[in-house]
Amino acid sequence: MKVSKVAAASARRLFGLCQTGGRLDETKLRTVVARLIESKPRDYRAVLVALQRLTRLEADRRRVTVESAIALDDASRQRVVDGLAKAHGPNLTISYTVNPELIGGLRIRVGNDVLDGSVQGRLARLANAF
Numbered sequence: 256m257k258v259s260k261v262a263a264a265s266a267r268r269l270f271g272l273c274q275t276g277g278r279l280d281e282t283k284l285r286t287v288v289a290r291l292i293e294s295k296p297r298d299y300r301a302v303l304v305a306l307q308r309l310t311r312l313e314a315d316r317r318r319v320t321v322e323s324a325i326a327l328d329d330a331s332r333q334r335v336v337d338g339l340a341k342a343h344g345p346n347l348t349i350s351y352t353v354n355p356e357l358i359g360g361l362r363i364r365v366g367n368d369v370l371d372g373s374v375q376g377r378l379a380r381l382a383n384a385f
Contacts, residue, residue: 258301266305278346279313316366319349324357324373339365 258266269291273283288306291299321327321335332351339347343365354362358374 256301256304258305259298262298262301263305266302266309269302270306270309277344279310284310317347318366319343319347320364321349321351322354322357322362322364322373323351324353324355324359326353327351335361335363339363 269287270279270284273280273287275283284306288303291303291306296302319339327335336347336349339349347365356375358378360373360376361370362373362376363370
């Protein structure tokens with residue numbers, strides 16, 4: 256479904272109203288969606304589609320994948336969590352995976368951003384430099 260500029264702007268405004276302290280408040284979002292469905296203003300379906308997209312993007316922004324060559328101990332995991340919380344805020348959904356191909360180091364994916372501190376990544380960058 257194509258979303259008009261007006262519907263996208265309305266969705267962004269409503270999404271901003273659903274934020275509390277820079278975080279998405281799910282109860283406010285549910286209330287906004289229920290009222291939109293109840294009142295059915297003009298082009299409300301496009302607004303709902305845009306709101307769904309914004310919500311999905313926000314959820315993806317809070318999803319973190321940490322890859323390491325070996326399983327991390329609890330102290331290392333806590334350091335990673337503390338650093339990520341400091342940089343990206345609290346309430347992150349963090350999953351850990353073991354990827355022996357990394358050789359060493361970590362590869363952290365936060366939403367669409369990738370922080371690659373692995374040996375494999377360094378070797379690949381070195382090979383590309385030649």
